[in-house]
Amino acid sequence: MDSSKKVINVQILNAFAENGKGGNPAGVVLNADELSDKNKLEISKKVGLSETAFVSKSKTEDFKLDFFTPNKQIAHCGHATVATFSYLKQIGALKNDSSSKETIDGKRKIEIIGDLAFMEQLAPKYTDVSHKETVILKSLGLKKTDLIPNAPIQLVNTGNSFILVPVKSNEILKNIIPDFDLISKVSDEFDLIGYYLFSTDTEYDATSRMFGPRYGILEESGTGMAAGPLGCYLFDILKIKKKSFNIQQGKYMKEPSPSLIIVKLRIDDEKIKDLMAGGKGILNRQLEVEINI
Numbered sequence: 001m002d003s004s005k006k007v008i009n010v011q012i013l014n015a016f017a018e019n020g021k022g023g024n025p026a027g028v029v030l031n032a033d034e035l036s037d038k039n040k041l042e043i044s045k046k047v048g049l050s051e052t053a054f055v056s057k058s059k060t061e062d063f064k065l066d067f068f069t070p071n072k073q074i075a076h077c078g079h080a081t082v083a084t085f086s087y088l089k090q091i092g093a094l095k096n097d098s099s100s101k102e103t104i105d106g107k108r109k110i111e112i113i114g115d116l117a118f119m120e121q122l123a124p125k126y127t128d129v130s131h132k133e134t135v136i137l138k139s140l141g142l143k144k145t146d147l148i149p150n151a152p153i154q155l156v157n158t159g160n161s162f163i164l165v166p167v168k169s170n171e172i173l174k175n176i177i178p179d180f181d182l183i184s185k186v187s188d189e190f191d192l193i194g195y196y197l198f199s200t201d202t203e204y205d206a207t208s209r210m211f212g213p214r215y216g217i218l219e220e221s222g223t224g225m226a227a228g229p230l231g232c233y234l235f236d237i238l239k240i241k242k243k244s245f246n247i248q249q250g251k252y253m254k255e256p257s258p259s260l261i262i263v264k265l266r267i268d269d270e271k272i273k274d275l276m277a278g279g280k281g282i283l284n285r286q287l288e289v290e291i292n293i
Contacts, residue, residue: 078224086281
């Protein structure tokens with residue numbers, strides 16, 4: 001083989017699998033210490049999934065994780081974290097059921113409960129985007145009457161920023177036709193990963209869709225870093241006073257891949273202190289990717 005080329009092994013795991021099926025595939029690359037950011041971006045492009053996680057040694061935590069979409073680095077990724085720690089558990093690389101990750105945005109706790117992996121997210125920060133309601137609705141082909149009454153469109157951040165859009169029914173959710181150029185413009189303005197639309201007209205606590213064209217993700221089947229904000233919204237804004245929420249995603253994609261994300265809130269004196277979001281990761285396949293070095 002050409003000495004300027006290197007073969008990288010990539011594990012593909014489906015995170016947030018619902019009843020052992022579906023889920024959101026993520027790439028996982030172990031022993032990534034020698035890879036540059038340029039290498040990681042090239043690998044992510046070739047893998048072609050919404051995110052790939054690169055695992056290397058950390059001086060402060062159990063592991064260092066870097067996340068790349070096909071076009072840029074991202075601070076956190078819920079489904080790629082669940083995929084990584086599910087895989088580390090499966091190959092016996094975790095010493096116990098509590099672990100931690102170092103990221104470009106600080107450290108986060110990881111918990112393994114049975115065959116589920118959970119990642120820590122921060123207390124929510126809410127930003128009013130009501131002055132942009134008209135353009136947000138236009139970017140989704142929605143009318144104000146399609147929204148849940150007295151439930152504002154809201155920007156929520158528990159580590160990454162998403163605009164949450166509450167719609168009245170699963171029928172409305174299913175039939176949305178997104179304007180990706182307009183969604184990208186709004187996403188640029190607010191430094192979003194994307195939009196997270198949801199309905200509570202469902203067998204779960206919510207069914208959702210995520211559009212993230214700014215990061216090259218037209219629609220994603222399971223987004224842990226958006227489900228966390230949604231759990232907070234359900235508790236704080238819709239006043240659903242539960243500590244655990246089951247959120248379905250991926251059901252209404254062109255090629256459905258239903259995912260189930262579990263959000264556990266840590267509440268103290270009626271305030272959310274932090275949360276854990278997680279689910280199940282199932283090994284799907286392995287890839288070999290050739291890169292330039």
